[in-house]
Amino acid sequence: MAGALVGATAGFFANKVAILVELDEKLKAMAGTKRKIEKFKELLTNTDSVIQNVESRPSINPDVKELLKKLKYLAYDLEDVVDYYDTKVLQKKQRSNTALRPVRDFFSPNNQVVFKSRIGSMIKAITESLESILLQKSILLNLPPGMSQPSPYRENHSRNRFVVKGREPEKQMIVNMLIDDDESSHDTVKVIAIVGMGGLGKTTLAQLVYNDQRVQDHFASPTMWTVVGAEFDPANIMKSVLELTTEATVNISEIDLVRQKLEKALSGKRFLLVLDDVWNEDQEKWDVLKATLICGAKGSKILVTTRSQNVSSIMGSSNTTTHQIQQLSKDDCLSLFQQFAFGDNEADDHQNLMEIGGKIVEKCGGVPLAAKSLGSMLRGTRDETYWSSVLKSEIWQLRDEEQKVLAVLKLSYDVLSPQSKKCFTFGSLFPKDYPMRKDELIKLWIANDFVRSEGNFDAETNGNHIFDDLVRRSFFLLDLFEDDPNVANITMHDLMHDLARSESAYAYWNSYQDSVEVIQKRAYHLQVVEGKLPDMTQVFGKKPLYLRTFMSLMPRYSSSLSINLLEVFSKLKYLRALDLTGCGIRKISASIENLIHLRYLNLYYNTIEVLPDSITYLSNLQYLNLGFNHELRELPKELGNMQNLRELDLVMDNRLIHIPCGLSRLTNLRSLPVFIASDKTGACSIRELEDLKLQGEMIIKFSDDFKNYSCSGRKILKNKVLNKLLIEFNGSGSYHKDMLDDLSPNTTLKKLHISNYTSPQFPTWMKELQLPNLVEVHLHCSCGHIPPPFRNLQSLKRLTFSMHGITHLGAEFHGSGGFPSLQELKLSRMDDLQEWSESHVDDQLFPSLRWLHIFRCPNLKSTPRLPTLRHLEILCCSQSILSCIDNSNLFLGMKCSTFKCFVH
Template sequence: MAEALVGGAFLSAFLQVFFDRMASREVLDFFRRRKLNPESLRKLRTTLLYINAVLNDAEEKQIKNPAVKKWVNELQDTAYQAQDLLDVITTDASRYKLETELEMCKSKVRSFNLTSLSSYNRRIEPKLEEILGRLESLAKERDILGLKEGGGEKPSRKWQTTSLVEESSVYGRDDDKFSIIKLLQANDGSGDNISVIPIVGMGGVGKTTLAQLVYNSELLMGLFDVKAWVCVSQEYDVLRITKSILQAVTPSTSDSDNLDLLQVGLKNSLIGRKFLIVLDDVWSDNYADWEAILIVLKSGAYGSRIIVTTRRRSVALTVRTGTVPTFHLMPLSDEDCWLLFAKVAFANIDTQEYPELELIGKKVVKKCNGLPLAAKTLGGLLRVKLDPKEWVKILESNIWNFSDSESGILPALRMSYYYLPSYLKPCFAYFSIFPKNFKFKKEQLVLLWMEEDFLLSTKTENLEEVGSGYFDELVSRSFLQQLGGRNIRYVMHDLLHDLAKYVSGEFCFRMEGNNSDGLSEKTRYFSYSRRKCDAYERFEALHKAKGLRTFLQSSNVLAAHGYLNNNVIPNLLPALRSLRVLSLFSYCNLTELPDMISTLKHLRYLDLSHTAI
């Protein structure tokens, strides 16, 4: 897989696919043969590159600046239009190349190449100029908005953790704490001086808190000669990690930035000493990064231990030693989540004095889905607010309506998204068109991503292999969880689904019932839950989404017999000329498709399985 910048903006990967297609020999040759203005193509690329340079800065600033958010949305909408136009040109170029290579009837080739030249150009060039005009206008606004090249704040600097913990505010982790302590006390049987215990779990589940509880446990008193806590975070800086450990294990401090001197000093300081080191929030699964620290720590005495907390299973596989298992931290029970929520929300007030609030509060807690971070955040929003209306408001609202100042969960979850490589961001956002708790098949998602142009091509892998790698990476980063059973399925946590919905904005829309509020002309990806009988009126609002790319039936439970009125598809398709994905899965009464299906130049994915066709 091609290495991509971690933390790249959502549109960066989208534009990379666009640039690759624009530079293809077929497109360039077609422009030359059709006598289309090559200057327009060059200006289009130059303008997009100029805008692309500030996308990281824009992605962050749009959170608090509505003007930047509007700019980003307009840019994405225009980029979609540009890609649609380029797809038409690419399709025509491929068709011309195929006809030529197969040496078909000369009249057909001549008809396509010469007779329709002027009319074809009259249709294409104005659209190209219109898109270019919009992009040039957006390029001017980039400077007015103060967007900077290479911008984008590094959230890791704001989220440094320490070893301190308030144990009275932790619930439901006693068993987990004792399990880790047993691993620290046990002999892993590897014969090495040190062993590594990886703690893996999704963002907000309490990995750092568990490590803090263990680090400060009285049960470990006297077991280790020295202890050190290092918050690693996104940037794996060997110099900083070395210096932090050295400062913890020796009374003398060093201002040197000479890595060799620091590592020799740390090695000498650890000889014959049994240590416990916590490396919190590790993201890098590069073995060379890990080895650069491990080579120094191996000088510690037998029985030394390292705890690594991470969201990525691949990190755990990189750092684990001997037979020590990876510890997978699970969400809290609703009961423990409620205790945590109540402690924050009620402060020192007895909950039994407010039975109505307790009833509402327990419903709020169910929204937390076992995430301590969510429970604390929502509890903080309701802290000592005794008006039931306030609680109902939170119960019925979406956490993404909270501002940064009101909710710590947004920065925490957004950090997970912000640090995704740019090529994974469109794939993650796409999950928002599926219902919550939907059970995903890996193969299905990979095919959909492929047809949506989310996958970056490489010289060594085909697109399905690339997509499989993307999916595995999202699993590794705890964005998806594998379910048990014979048929492998995956599910996304509700809060992460909310995050996907938040970042996808108005470009993704899922219809439940007949509610089409939120569907707009910018909507590109659409899904719906199938009912026993779906009439055309249910989908009529789709006519405003003329650039729609996906029409997908997706629900966890299918009706026993599904019917799609015969007038739905014939009435919709003329308005949805940009469709790439059309799923009519399991409509048992569907016996034929209208002839105009052949005019959908962009269509790549057509699912007619379990129909009467």
């Protein structure tokens, strides 16, 4: 069998090298740019195949590494020349069909000369690189065999976000430590440290403990979780804890002021704080943080996860308890492996494989990350030969346990698809423990052409499939506290991040972990963090001219990034993704048109007023984020020319009063979070939304001058797969019912917000039960009555009423069936409300209600009995509400952990 594998590998390389040689000969004999570009696409496919196979070799000598680097350079250059050619062809086609052509002819004789000269130089460089590589083709032919690849196997299971085995005893022990208030101790705050090597599941165990209901009930005051990482900065940790405590952004730089506010917020409260992934062994830094945290009530706890015993020891002795996390038992590790390798029911059908799997698990040493990773990898095949090759792999000969785990992860990495490998290693661009957003990560993958549309699936769908697979294989970790998985924060296990950095090598550079000295001319992805690289001239002095991703990780309130945009736009001409979030940018230069390869442009949280018209020349641009540019007042008039645009993110809170007409020409547009309906000359009609296949979230805001109220019954949102819709009327006019009728959403809608609605009637789609998937409704209206369908929505969890003219809540509100799933109810600014009728079956009408907020209801005098409540807030109401609450037995049988009251 080993001989067959060697023969297969040799055959693969001989075949691929022969194809490369053949392509080289054809390119030399071929005339015509277009024909050569077509051959370049073939060459790119074959080059990628060789790269992927070489990378999976068990050991690579320096000569092979150098040749591999040349192959990667060749692949990048091929992508650049093909993209340059295709972009120019696309620009020519687009300009010939628009009014811009007479003004600016991209293919004038002069520009034709420039184009031919540049494309000729690029083609020459490609052929010379290929020739240089083929001179060393014997290196490829003499490579040792790699492990056989798994045969295809149908995936038939769902993503498992949180599979845990064998941690229940440890969980119970730590839970008991947290809820035990030792009266004999003189310390206000006690520290419990979970210690263990990477991959053992320290964070997973901490999450199990943190989410335990007994822990949440015991700490009625704040329970907080923050990831610390390698850099232990007391000021930053205090700021993070303050934000978690107050649930508000903290824009304070003075550490003493942060300390004062944090002490005030925690004073007298029994809190739980989790400090995840702590590396600090500096006693002084810990003492600075500890001095602030002792302000809490007795019984407060700090739960720490760390790899180092020294970390727990510097936190003190009398008030610190250390738990050394245990390796999983053989049975638990085998059960975890089986879950990922087979799912729930299939293992019994493959006893031979399970025998091999049992031996593999023994070598995993009780490390769950290794068991999960190998189980996920082997799920792709039922080939006994492949399973045996994993068992016999030389990685088990390593002595250092963490190095052995890293080698296991490398084994899992090697069997990923080329697309998945690129998507995973892109994570090395971010610092360790940095929370990445799933949706933004997928957009960056697409912008860099790691993921593309294929067959019937668009690029975003394929990106989601790859993401889900990487999560299932534990390459990424989902934030378990995030409600919406589509925008969830994700992180990478430290060892996975180490693996990504080792595989990405020279191509990725981040200022958090790399020095300026190691930036190479051939760096392709670069990220800077505030405070880590104050002067960007150091970067550009290294001339990384091939950059494809340039990203700043600035806080939203920062403007400290020293960057010359003219320099970026003129030098970094190969950029695919540019993220300038929070950089204090006021003006975008017209020279941005130089970035012809750009797919992703994030200008979030700046102070831009007007975008230059030249931005519409970026024919490849797919994602444009202008969110939270509060001064933004105008978009380019020819916005409709950007026909590759897939997302235009404006977000509210700007000075825009209209969107330019021509939006209907953006046939690829999938996300438009904000649309402003206006009658202004040159403004986009709301009817232009009709044929756009939008999805996700959307706000439709009617400008003050809007009067053209009818869409002639077109039902313009019916084909939109929206999960959240916010309709903001201008508060005047009698046309609201007709317009709301025309804005009837798809049945997929989950969240509906309507504000400033003044019509006394609701449209048909709100009177009848046509939105069965609604989980959240907010109504801010002046209609005098409540629409009937909401009481019948079985999935509704959150409901907010801010409605004028309603004096009574009773059967017309809850009906006979009530709200079986309602968890949170807010009554806000209901000046006319006097009575919320008591019923003998209120606990059946609201069986799941946990949160009740009553805000500015000055005339409310009666409330029903709601024994299931856990959180009650009464703000800015009359004094009489307290007696009416008491008389109505609202608190009868209620275990309320939060009660806030502020009355006149």
